[in-house]
Amino acid sequence: MLGTFEYFVDQTINGLTLGSIYALIAIGYTLVYGIIGMINFAHGEIFMIGAFHALIAFLVLGLIGITWIPLAILIVLIATMVLTSIYGWTLERVAYRPLRGSPRLAALITAIGMSIFLQNYVQLLQGARNKPMQQLFSGGIELMREGDYVVTLSYLQIFIFLLTITLMTVLTLIIHRTSLGRSQRACEQDRGMAALLGVNVDRTISLTFVMGAALAAVAGLIFLMNYGVIDFYIGFLAGIKAFTAAVLGGIGSVPGAMLGGFLIGLIEAYWSGYFTVEYKDVAAFSILVLVLIFRPTGLLGSPDIEKV
Amino acid sequence: MRAALKESGLASLVMLALMALMVGVRIADVPGGLEIQWRYADVIAALVSVFFGRLGLILMREGRPMSMAVVGGVVSVVLLVLLVIAPISDAEPHWARAALPFSGYVVNVLLLIVLAALSLRAVAIMRRGPISAPSQASESVMDRISASVQEYSRYIVPFLLAAAILFPFTPLADRQMVDIAILVVTYVMLGWGLNIVVGLAGLLDLGYVAFYAVGAYAYALLATEMGLGFWLCLPFAGMMAALAGVILGFPVLRLRGDYLAIVTLGFGEMIRIILLNWYEVTNGPDGISGIPRPTFFGLPFVRSPAEGVESFHSFFGMTYAPIDRIIFLYYVILVMALITNQFTLRIRKLPVGRAWEALREDETASQSLGINPRNTKLTAFGIGAMFGGFAGSFFATRQGFISPESFTFIESAVILAIVVLGGMGSQIGVVLAAILLIGLPEIFRELQEFRMLAFGAAMVLIMIWRPRGLLAFRAPTIRLFGNGTGKR
Structure with missing residues (x-):
């Protein structure tokens, strides 16, 4: 079984599902790093808050009596994205904006502090135990079969892939076709010059955080639907791995973050499928180290020329 | 005034979005699944505090600290009394406890501290006129402290x-x-x-x-x-x-x-x-x-x-x-x-x-x-x-x-x-x-x-x-002239 092609396909599907989550979070890291050059360490917690928003929204809808699943998912998706992106906005406004122009280390420490704060905030409000949620829809398409071993692509996974691809397309269009995207690219190249030419830098940075948080919220929703269990601590590991993905793809590059996310997801799935589950996190971190040693700019990143 | 109201309204709107699901609803574990409990009293209390707090801050900024000082002072005193009574009163119903805005005791204490600080600040502004750039003032105070810590470290260190x-x-x-x-x-x-x-x-x-x-x-x-x-x-x-x-x-x-x-x-x-x-x-x-x-x-x-x-x-x-x-x-x-x-x-x-x-x-x-x-x-x-x-x-x-x-x-x-x-x-x-x-x-x-x-x-x-740390004062490790302890 372990050596068959079917097993490989199965792991690939798992890896791509996981990769969708990492890719959506990684985009938030890359957008923020591109525009203000800081690691938004609390981004993983935004993802966690998104997952909690999604769970609570599902429960509230269930209480109200909206049980038609497509409608429920649509409402939850919108509510989660809106509410979580306001967390992203507030995070930037309260914790990062006062520190713009301070030493980089100060921003990093603030981000770590915010991460600790948000984790404990959710733990206090919602309790420390993990929260299970039942599967919303089951079933799937049978792709191939080898004896007893059946490879299925579940409807949930199809939904996840479609959702991820749609969001990535929309994001790419925003960045390349709208005035907001133009401002973002301008700020990324030279913030001071952009401000001189009439770009509202503060607003652009705020909206960048909002976009990143909205995508992380969707990742949270996907995580909740796919794994069915969340707790207040999921943001830490997911955040680190998504950051790894962003670095792997080349930090600052949006297509790089998407590619990196899927790659990390695949590596993790193959590693747990073919080697040991215990060391799958070690695998992800080793990849990070190897990439940084041999190609510090990542796969799609542009080289960072150092001026003296 | 309208702009001030609008800004306060926006602040509470953001607060509402932050709290709507996270604070307003609590996921409770019950046998066989999850249940939700409503906690909207806390959200409303928070919204009211944010709205009036923001309004008071704007008024303070515009040089009208009177209302902040009076309202803030009165509310702080009431809160203080309630907070003192609440844990000791055994009367049924616990009117003191019910009158507290938040259900968590510590949150009320926090509100009291913030409110008292704000109203003291408002009083200070009333007496001495607006303090310009308060953050810079405190900055230089801490800078002076850290510089003197550095200077007197030969006395402080043995003491410590x-x-x-x-x-x-x-x-x-x-x-x-x-x-x-x-x-x-x-x-x-x-x-x-x-x-x-x-x-x-x-x-x-x-x-x-x-x-x-x-x-x-x-x-x-x-x-x-x-x-x-x-x-x-x-x-x-x-x-x-x-x-x-x-x-x-x-x-x-x-x-x-x-x-x-x-x-x-x-x-x-x-x-x-x-x-x-x-x-x-x-x-x-x-x-x-x-x-x-x-x-x-x-x-x-x-x-x-x-x-x-x-x-x-x-x-x-x-x-x-x-x-x-x-x-x-x-x-x-x-x-x-x-x-x-x-x-x-x-x-x-x-x-x-x-x-x-x-x-x-x-x-x-x-x-x-x-x-x-x-x-x-x-x-x-x-x-x-x-x-x-x-x-x-x-x-x-x-x-x-x-x-x-x-x-x-x-x-x-x-x-x-x-x-x-x-x-x-x-x-x-x-x-x-x-x-x-x-x-x-x-x-x-x-x-x-x-x-x-x-x-x-x-x-x-x-x-x-203090983006550079509490005691951010770095003396040069080595000087070109002098023995390192003397002043230039």
Whole structure:
């Protein structure tokens, strides 16, 4: 079984599902790093808050009596994205904006502090135990079969892939076709010059955080639907791995973050499928180290020329 | 006025969005699934507080502090009375408790503090006119304090030292306080050790806890498997940690700044995962227990020692007291921390220390002046890790039990926070930050559940207030003219 092609396909599907989550979070890291050059360490917690928003929204809808699943998912998706992106906005406004122009280390420490704060905030409000949620829809398409071993692509996974691809397309269009995207690219190249030419830098940075948080919220929703269990601590590991993905793809590059996310997801799935589950996190971190040693700019990143 | 109302309305709208699902609804576990409980009273209370607080702030900013002073003052007094009555009143119904705006007692206290501070500020503005740029004023005050701390450090340091040495003999020092002091000094030592890497060499290390773990496990394994004593193992544990530092440091030397931070974080997590899964050696998540305690030159701190061994109290003709051992541990860590401190202060003046600081300021320039960045960085990593390893062995021997749970990322973050919040490179700053971040929360243990929340908030607030750290004042290590103590 372990050596068959079917097993490989199965792991690939798992890896791509996981990769969708990492890719959506990684985009938030890359957008923020591109525009203000800081690691938004609390981004993983935004993802966690998104997952909690999604769970609570599902429960509230269930209480109200909206049980038609497509409608429920649509409402939850919108509510989660809106509410979580306001967390992203507030995070930037309260914790990062006062520190713009301070030493980089100060921003990093603030981000770590915010991460600790948000984790404990959710733990206090919602309790420390993990929260299970039942599967919303089951079933799937049978792709191939080898004896007893059946490879299925579940409807949930199809939904996840479609959702991820749609969001990535929309994001790419925003960045390349709208005035907001133009401002973002301008700020990324030279913030001071952009401000001189009439770009509202503060607003652009705020909206960048909002976009990143909205995508992380969707990742949270996907995580909740796919794994069915969340707790207040999921943001830490997911955040680190998504950051790894962003670095792997080349930090600052949006297509790089998407590619990196899927790659990390695949590596993790193959590693747990073919080697040991215990060391799958070690695998992800080793990849990070190897990439940084041999190609510090990542796969799609542009080289960072150092001026003296 | 309309603009002010609009702004306050917006602020409460944002607050509503933040709280709508997160605070307003609580997920409760019930048999067979999850249930939700509504908590909208708290949300409404928060919205009202935010709306009026924001309005008052805007009015204060526009030079009309009257309403803030009056309303804020009256509400604070009412709140204070309610807060005092609520815990002591047993009357049914608990009218005092019901009248409090928030359901959590601590949240009400927090509201009271903020409100009282705001109204005092409003009164101050009324009496003295608007204070222009208040943040700059406080900034310069703290700058002056840190400069004078630096200047008078030759008087402050002996005083602090004497206080630290005499501390166990003061009436303050009961078992709990000495325990807290040990913890604080451990973190001071870790902070000083990390300061070599972060403060002097400018290498941002987010995985320092890995070396702490290596030291702890090295001692624990040597002691439990081979039966070696603490003092014999201590140098070895330090060497192991230094070796780990060099091995981990080697591949990441080319990286800078944030990248280095993330990779070191990854290494820290990797070591923890290995400790967690390598059952044969580390006993996995169950950890290692029965780690022997240190002895005073071979004299153990026990009531009835084994055959042929004399115990500490009988050798010195004292009666046995359990606190003796705690006090001894306190002095052990104090001496270890002081050695770290002296080592750092002295190595700064050696060529390698100068090279660290040169690398921190400008890597390219120092490379062109003939400093080998690889070896220089590796020494910083190794020496920093060595002190982490010493502290780790101490931790193992104090606890008597270690497991991977003690070496999570949060520990690294705490140690780094101590270094940065104290003011990078400032040795007294580390002490101050360790007391603030470790000591204070330990004393307020009753507020256990809010401890880490407050810790995170404190990190953010201190950084916003003082982005360069509390005591950020860096005297030049070397001057071209003069002996370094004279003023120009």
